[in-house]
Amino acid sequence: MSRVFGSSYFVARVSRMHGGAQKVVYKIECSNGFSCVLYVWDLSMNYFKEEKENEDINEQSYGSHLFELNNRYLTQHGIQTPALYDLNKVRDRYSFDYALVEYIDGRMAETYFHHPELRVQDKVFQRVGEMLTAMHTHERHVFGKANANESSMGQCHLLQMENAKVQLAYASQHIEKIRSNQSKLLDKLYELESKIQPRQQYGFIHGELGPDHVMVNDKLEPFLIDIEGAMFYDIEHEHSFLQMRFGDFYRYLKNDALDHDRLLFYQFHHHVSLTSGGLKLLHRGFPDQQFAQGLADYQSERALRFIEG
Incomplete structure (x- = not known):
């Protein structure tokens, strides 16, 4: 110091x-x-x-x-x-x-979900939405880190495709419903991926933007934290996560120009990945074991809904 x-x-x-x-x-x-x-x-x-x-x-x-x-x-x-x-x-x-x-002297955005003043809620989440839109409109034709200057091979969603396979295999070892439906879940992954059309336009995303990754200061100004995963990518990857984490407050953040097929694919990927992530936290001694178990249980149920009916 x-x-x-x-x-x-x-x-x-x-x-x-x-x-x-x-x-x-x-x-x-x-x-x-x-x-x-x-x-x-x-x-x-x-x-x-x-x-x-x-x-x-x-x-x-x-x-x-x-x-x-x-x-x-x-x-x-x-x-x-x-x-x-x-x-x-x-x-x-x-x-x-x-x-x-x-040090931002303030609170995480999630605390404003329950703020008693609607005027304050509106101001906070409108500003988060404006910040998000400004970030996503920074675009380029190459996906990857901000300093990447070479043309990336293939489509970025295929990275999530491979990751989903790995995480599904892990989850199937520990959750009976996942294990007994593993082949159906894998088929659904391939089905969702097959509908995605090629793209070469990517926006700058945070990568894991939940309401606990936005700090709001005493002037109600939002600041992004935990930014290591930010990169140029499909913005649908971000929006599918935002829908899940912000719930009803996603209405302040929505984008009507998104690719619906990409959204569904990334939603499914998030559910599978977070199921595995919750299990790994559970198995590796994460302090909040109740949170880890709840995460795995909830996300596995959401993933299984994709193959119902």
């Missing part, structure tokens, strides 16, 4: 913040009233370590290099995200990368 901000920044308190399953997050409070956030990318503390070590370059969503890249891209294009004060990738004293990031 002294090196980055100066000798008057004495650390008074460090507290672990609610974080995801991949990086560790702390709030640092100084005696002079200043606060910031410490991000730690320690792969040994990542609940998806095995997957991250074997991830395809076009699917990578973990690491300080991606945070730095996407922080710069979003900031340059007017999409609000906490400022990056300092990033340390030297690893001379520690085996991990870490960063000091702006």
Whole structure:
């Protein structure tokens, strides 16, 4: 803190913040009233370590290099995200990368689902919708990371196709209903994919944009967090996730120009992937075991609905 901000920044308190399953997050409070956030990318503390070590370059969503890249891209294009004060990738004293990031004094967007004032709700989610539209309208003909400049081979949805097969195989080992319907679920995956027409136009997406990945400050301004997975991709991938996570509040975020076949395919993929994700959190000691079990149960039921009738 002294090196980055100066000798008057004495650390008074460090507290672990609610974080995801991949990086560790702390709030640092100084005696002079200043606060910031410490991000730690320690792969040994990542609940998806095995997957991250074997991830395809076009699917990578973990690491300080991606945070730095996407922080710069979003900031340059007017999409609000906490400022990056300092990033340390030297690893001379520690085996991990870490960063000091702006602390947004506010609440996650999901807390506004239950806000008593409709006027406030409208303002918050309209602004989230405007931010989302602005981000998605940054387009190019190549899918992948913001710094990718070579033409990508194939269609981006095929990456999710292969991922769905892997996650379905994992889920079938642990959930009886998935195991007994595995062939039907696989057939449905192929059926949904077969309806997708080729495309070479991709928007910039967050990649996992739930209401817990939007911080809202005291001026009701939204900021994107957990941005490592952002990239150019089918925006239907994002919207299918938004529909699921924002529920009734998706009406503020909707886009009437989406490809319906892509939406259905990505919806199905999310249900299968999140079923497997919940199981892995359950099996790997995630602190909130009730959440992990509930995630696996709910998403498996949603996936099975695709083959009913």
